[in-house]
Amino acid sequence: MYPFLKGHGTENDFVLLPDPDGAVHGELTPERVRALCDRRAGIGGDGVLRVIRTAAVGAAGLGQDAEWFMDYRNADGSVSEMCGNGVRVFGRHLAEQGLVDPIRPVPVATRAGVKVLTFAGGAVDGEITVDMGTPKVLEETTVAVGERSWPALHVDMGNPHAVAFVDDLADAGPLLDAPDHDPAVYPAGVNVEFVVRRAAGHVAMRVHERGSGETRSCGTGACAVMVASALADGAARDTAYRVDLPGGTLRITWTADDRILMSGPAVVLAEGVTGL
Numbered sequence: 199m200y201p202f203l204k205g206h207g208t209e210n211d212f213v214l215l216p217d218p219d220g221a222v223h224g225e226l227t228p229e230r231v232r233a234l235c236d237r238r239a240g241i242g243g244d245g246v247l248r249v250i251r252t253a254a255v256g257a258a259g260l261g262q263d264a265e266w267f268m269d270y271r272n273a274d275g276s277v278s279e280m281c282g283n284g285v286r287v288f289g290r291h292l293a294e295q296g297l298v299d300p301i302r303p304v305p306v307a308t309r310a311g312v313k314v315l316t317f318a319g320g321a322v323d324g325e326i327t328v329d330m331g332t333p334k335v336l337e338e339t340t341v342a343v344g345e346r347s348w349p350a351l352h353v354d355m356g357n358p359h360a361v362a363f364v365d366d367l368a369d370a371g372p373l374l375d376a377p378d379h380d381p382a383v384y385p386a387g388v389n390v391e392f393v394v395r396r397a398a399g400h401v402a403m404r405v406h407e408r409g410s411g412e413t414r415s416c417g418t419g420a421c422a423v424m425v426a427s428a429l430a431d432g433a434a435r436d437t438a439y440r441v442d443l444p445g446g447t448l449r450i451t452w453t454a455d456d457r458i459l460m461s462g463p464a465v466v467l468a469e470g471v472t473g474l
């Protein structure tokens with residue numbers, strides 16, 4: 199039997215696997231990840247966060263100045279470079295276990311480089327702000343659901359996103375399958391976000407996540423939505439955007455020195471053991 203915990207950030211939920219030296223869980227096969235994320239026969243989650251020391255993770259961690267590495271997997275077992283909601287839950291777990299001190303900024307290594315977390319008021323249960331690094335704004339493309347298609351902006355947050363503005367979030371339909379996208383633009387698949395404007399500096403979105411389907415929230419996706427919205431609005435840097443998702447709200451700022459800061463909650467709600 200193996201230890202696990204369950205957590206979420208704005209209802210993007212994860213199975214956490216404590217594995218500090220990589221000796222507990224062995225190889226995290228896609229089959230095992232799928233079994234863990236299965237909402238009927240497993241624990242259930244949009245993804246898995248393996249909590250492992252950077253020194254134990256091998257090449258993916260090389261050169262990263264952080265003690266802990268977030269080994270993220272999507273619910274289908276695929277590997278992704280980064281998970282914004284996941285890294286907040288990851289940080290909350292480390293702080294609750296006394297493995298990091300929330301008084302000081304906490305660096306976390308990922309496949310998209312080191313992300314630095316700041317706990318509001320230095321409190322374990324405080325809102326967490328993540329420096330998500332510099333966004334890459336790439337080409338205009340299109341996405342489609344059934345007969346309907348929309349222009350979309352390719353934004354890379356360490357993982358790939360396509361952001362499409364719609365008149366009504368219901369226009370995107372049931373989002374049961376991945377929206378059609380250009381494989382030449384997204385050879386490794388894509389997270390697709392649909393966004394509507396609510397007011398100046400305030401948007402609402404839905405997301406179909408690569409490897410997990412439609413989720414209640416996507417942190418990197420909310421950052422990509424904010425970037426596309428700020429560009430479309432001609433917003434000044436350091437303008438804070440409110441991004442409403444089905445699972446909650448994230449606050450996102452694009453700084454004058456070209457970094458994206460994402461603030462939001464993180465909850466670890468259960469722990470147990472599993473034979474999966």
Ligand SMILES: N[C@H](CCC[C@H](N)C(=O)O)C(=O)O
Binds near residue numbers: 278279407417419
């Ligand atoms: N499905 C995404 C990874 C999880 C991103 C999302 N859960 C977040 O909070 O950023 C991908 O394959 O790039």
